[in-house]
Amino acid sequence: MGQQHHGLSTARVAAIIVAMNFGVFIGALDGTVVTSLLSHIASELHELSRVGWIATGYLVACAAFQPLYGKISDIFGRQQVLLFCNFMFALGLVICGYSYDLETLVLGRVVSGIGGGGIMSLSTIVLSDLIPLRHRGIFQGIGNLCFGAGAGLGGIFGGVISDRYGWRKVFSLQVPAVVISMILLLVCFRNPAKKDQQEPLLSDDSSETYGATDASSKAPAQSNAAKIARIDFYGCGCLVATLVCLMFGISTGGNQFPWLSYPVVGSLVASLVFAAAFTYVELRIAKEPVIALHLFKEQTILASSLTNLFGTMAAYSILFFAPVYYSSVLNMTATEVGQRLAANFLGVAIGSFGSGVYMARTGRYYWIGVISGGLMIGAAWILLWITPEKPEILQYLALNITGLGYSIMLTVTLLALISAVPFEFHAVATSIQYAFRGIGSTLGVSVASSVFHNVLASQLQRRVHGKHAEEVISRVLDSVEAIRELPAKYQAPVLQSYDVACKVVFISVAILAGVCIITSSLQREHKLHSTLTREEEEAQQTN
Incomplete structure (x- = not known):
């Protein structure tokens, strides 16, 4: 791997x-566990119109919070921040496991999200510290691959446990695994012995901070108060406010409230106001910005x-609404939906490792990045083509290609x-990518949920008629499982309405993937260096 x-x-x-x-x-x-449970949770709580908030x-x-962890871990050390993230993740799971209304469940998911975002982003930042480009x-x-394995098994795990013990057990049974993760972090990230003189990866008291990006991190150990003072609280607050306001508007527009x-x-x-304030704070006020906006000058x-x-918006729209389509129009159980979500893992495995090997051997990434958007268009097209009469293999293939x-x-985008x-x-650049990935996942689910519920409501009003039409519409807007309990004359128009609503979402996925192809084509192909210090590699090549 080079020096x-x-x-x-x-x-x-x-x-x-x-x-x-x-x-x-x-x-x-945990992420795909939720996708396989949404319909069941919504049906039990009678909250289908607001169930998107569990994911959102x-x-x-x-x-x-993902953009914060790069800078905060530079200040406090990787181990300490990772342990905090795991603790918050587990706390959220406990809250979800004891929730009996939507508000408490959403609170638990928010707490888990605070920790989950750091677990994901810091894993990538640590790789940047240790492995040449x-x-x-x-x-x-x-x-x-590990992400894909978890995502693939999550649907099966969630479906099986939910069908046998109820959806609350799905959350509480994850807590022991998080405890194991914390033990691994304590063991593998233990402080090195003095004789090793090994880098500061683990300790906030080291003479250098693992992955530090600024001169201040190489100064003598700071007090906790001094470290806290370096955090961009104004920027963090404005970023959180921007996203919460945006998500509330998109998720409730045309659903709980008129647009x-x-x-x-x-x-x-x-x-918009908070976004403007965030930009001003990052450019003019923050001494150590949570997101270095000047880096965006690089194309x-x-x-x-x-x-x-755009790619994350497309992928998450599929991952959250293909299960809705399968459980409603195709009449699948949670276990059957989970089995099809597992097909996503094979695509993730091939795409992740295959693209990594390709880039290691060739040092190139431009064209496979462009092709990735085309694959997601293909997945959306297959979902549009699926009907109860079509071959079952298509149900697996659509999610497989999505993962690929x-x-x-x-x-590709991380390496680029x-x-x-x-x-x-x-570390800063990695935080930027995770910020956009996080925004994309949030926007993807929120926009898709808004499109789905608005189209579904419109289609139901148009197709469902009769003495009990309003009652039927109200029930199926809140519960997928209510469809099976309807009189036979209502089931066909309701299923047709669900079919149209889901497929409008899949059309929007194809559009997003098309935009993804355009933006990917604008990436420049930079050299992938073989050492952690580029200047050293370039000097060796000139000798």
Whole structure:
């Protein structure tokens, strides 16, 4: 892997990577657990019109806090921040396991999202600290494999446990796994002995902060008060407020409130105001900005960030609404839906590791990045073509191709982004990508949910008639499982309405994937270096 400069043995690096990827596996499993449970939770709580907030609450928290962890872990140390993230993730799972109304459940998902966002982003930042860029694709591919394994098994795990013991057990049974993750972090990230003189990866008291990007991090150990003073609280607050207001407007518009109502318009306007305030704070006030906005002057950073935004919106729209289509129109159980979500893992495995090996051997990434968007268009087209009469293999293939295209896109955009900046900015650049990925996942679910519910309501009003029409419409807007309890004369028009609503979502996915192709084509192909210090590699090549 070329020369290293972190002073760690290969065994130590391997142990750290194992510890990180176990956390990634748990986080990914939790994500798809929720997708397989949405219909059942909504039916029990009678909250189908607001069930999107279960996913949105988690994703908003991830999007808001992911950008913070790069800088905060530079200040406090990787281990301490990772342990905090795991604790918050577990606390949220406990809250979900004891929730009996939607509000408490969403609160639990928000708390889990605060921790889950850090688990994911810090795993990538640690790789940037340890692995040269030319070989990052392979190791990122391994991380994506762990993510895909968790995502693939999550649907099966959630479906089986929910069918047998109820959906609350799905959350509480994950807590022991998070405890194991914390133990691994404590063991693998233990402070090195004095004789090793090994880098500061683990300790906030080290003479250098692992992955530090600024001179201040190389100063003598700071007090906790001094470290806290370095955090960009104004920027963090404005970013969180921007996302929460934006998500509230998009999720409730045309659903709980009319699009031109005061709550919706007010929240969208507020999101613009907070976004402007965030930009001002980051450019003019913050001494250590949570997001280094000046980096967007580099075309590749902007293009890869937008590719993450639109590609993630497309992928999450499929991952959340293909199960809705399968459970409603195709009449599947949670276990059957989970089995089809597992097909996503094979695509993630091939795309992640395959693209990593390709980039390690060739040093190129441009064209496979462009192709990844085309694969997601293909997945959307298959979903549009699926009917109860079509071959069952298509139900698996659509999710398989989604995983293939999305995993390639994630690997390529990360390598493109960090190859466009010096090594000392890798952690900051990684935080930028996770910010756009988090915003994309939040927007994807929120926009798709809004489109789905507005189209569904319109179709039901148009197709369902008769003495009990209003009661029927009200019931099926809140519960997928209510469809099976309807008189036979109502089932066909309701299923047709669900079919149209889901397929409008899939059309929007194809459009988003098309935009993803355009933004991906704007990325420049930078050199993938074989050492952590680019200047050294370039000097060796000239000798």
